[in-house]
Amino acid sequence: MSIYCCPQSDLAAAQTVSDAEVEKYFAEHKQELAKEERRASHILIAVDKSAKAADKTAARKQAEEILVQVKANPARFAELAKQKSQDPGSAVNGGDLGFFAKGMMVKPFDEVAFKLNKGEISNLVETDFGFHIIQLNDVKSTSLADVKPSVIEKLKQQKTQSQFPAQIEKFTELVYQQSNSLKPTADALKLAVKQSDWLTRSNAADPLLGNPKMIEAIYSDDVLKAKHNSEALELAPGQWVSARVLEYKPVSTQSLLEVTPMITAKLKQEKALALAQADGAKKLAALQAGQVENLAWGSAQAFTRIAVEGVSDANLKAIFKANTSKLPAYVGGAVPGRGYVIYKVIKAIDAPALSAEDQFRMQENLAKMYGQVEMAAFIDAIRKDVKVKYQVKPKAE
Structure with missing residues (x-):
């Protein structure tokens, strides 16, 4: 069995992309590609958003006292975070939250963090978790060099999308017009011919040949008996195949x-x-x-x-x-x-405590998930209760 494949990936690999094309694409999509990330540390004095006014006032006062200390001596920020911060996830690291993109933190925190200059310390920032003191440690933006490989791949795919229909049309015509061999098609399109091992209707080592559409084509009289190429078949998105039979053994029972x-x-x-x-x-x-x-x-x-x-x-x-x-x-x-x-x-280890931010993100994700489940159940209930009858109006003679 000889098989010729025309995968879209092969066509993409053959494309060439110039530096000028990459630079133009990057300039046109800079907002999407060159995302800024910031690395910040914080000190959190936790207080629930539903806490009594007296508790909030006490928490604010405690945070203000710490703010005075870090403003007076910024070099002590990490030390004070370890001692005072009530975010267990970051306090052990001196309050370091690592790099994060815009929108990853709760809105009040996010807005302040992305306005600070490198090394600057914020005033108190109030969120649903309490009062934060933020120090901006570093800023990094995605450069052209960082995204160049992915941009090249994107441009290759775009070129392929425009050329692929014509490639498939030519492939389809050639395997039909030159039906006694797959070589002319392979030579014309600069693609490879592969030879398979023996196969049966129910067993093929190559998954392409095991596809039901391909099996049906291979066992047709035109392919099996007349030894012609099979028609071009799309077995997966971007994957077209034609096959021909090299040798055939009728079914037999082993002793x-x-x-x-x-x-x-x-x-x-x-x-x-x-x-x-x-x-x-x-x-x-x-x-x-x-x-x-x-x-x-x-x-x-x-x-x-x-x-x-x-x-x-x-x-x-x-x-x-x-x-x-x-x-x-x-x-x-x-x-x-x-x-x-x-x-x-031999040992059971408790899961590490989630930081306040991680808890918030988890709660948000769970709320979204449960909301989707409830909406799906609501729609399903409506479908069961409401009967819709369709009637096609006949065309006028």
């Missing part, structure tokens, strides 16, 4: 002698897997009962509730359900096709 080694190996593997899983479950039960098992444990690894590569969802849930009041704890489960895995839980 028992031919398939015996394969069947034997498969049965052995299935039995070995079942024995391994039974042995694993037995060892886990023994460990959970307090018995000592001589096992070769792997190196310790810290897990979070987020998906871990190589660990099934069921086993990850089991790890976090383990009783940590008495460690070590043991959990495990079967691994389909591989055997059995046992995890030894």
Whole structure:
């Protein structure tokens, strides 16, 4: 089987982009590409937005006293942040919040941070979290050199978009007009011809050839018997394919002698897997009962509730359900096709406290998510309660 592909990515790779084109694009899209980021530190005196007036006044007074100290000696900002700031996420780092783009912080904080000059310290900034004192540490903007590779790729894609339809039209015509070979098409468009391994209607090593549309074309009389190129087929966005048959073997049934080694190996593997899983479950039960098992444990690894590569969802849930009041704890489960895995839980670590800003962003994201869920449920309820009847008015004779 010989196959010729016309992927849009190949056409994009062949495009050339000049420095002048890159500079022009950057100038036209500077606001979008050259985003400014700022690095700031802050000292937070926390007070809830719904707190009593007396509590807010006390918090403000405390923040004002700190502000006097940092204004008098800016070099002490990090030291005072470690001592006084009530943002646990940044206080340990001297109040450093790292670099952030405009819009990432709450609005009052954001507006002040992006007006400060480098090294400048703000007056008190009040947000829903309390009173902040902000020091601007650094400013950086995206340069042309930073975004040049992505701009070049963007311009190549734009050129490809304009040329691709003509390329596909030519490809389609050539595989039809030169139907006895794929070489003329490949030579004309400077693309490659690939040769596949043997395939069947239900099994193809190349995913392109395994596509149902491609299988149907390959097994058509015109391609299989007349040995013509198949029609040009779009199997994925930007991916057009034509194929021709080099050799064909009619379907046949293998003898028992031919398939015996394969069947034997498969049965052995299935039995070995079942024995391994039974042995694993037995060892886990023994460990959970307090018995000592001589096992070769792997190196310790810290897990979070987020998906871990190589660990099934069921086993990850089991790890976090383990009783940590008495460690070590043991959990495990079967691994389909591989055997059995046992995890030894040796320590439970509390998640680090979120900073005030992170809590705010999390609350915002959760509010958006729940809002979308409620809206979807509302629309679904309306669809169930309201029946719409469509009637097409016949055209006048």
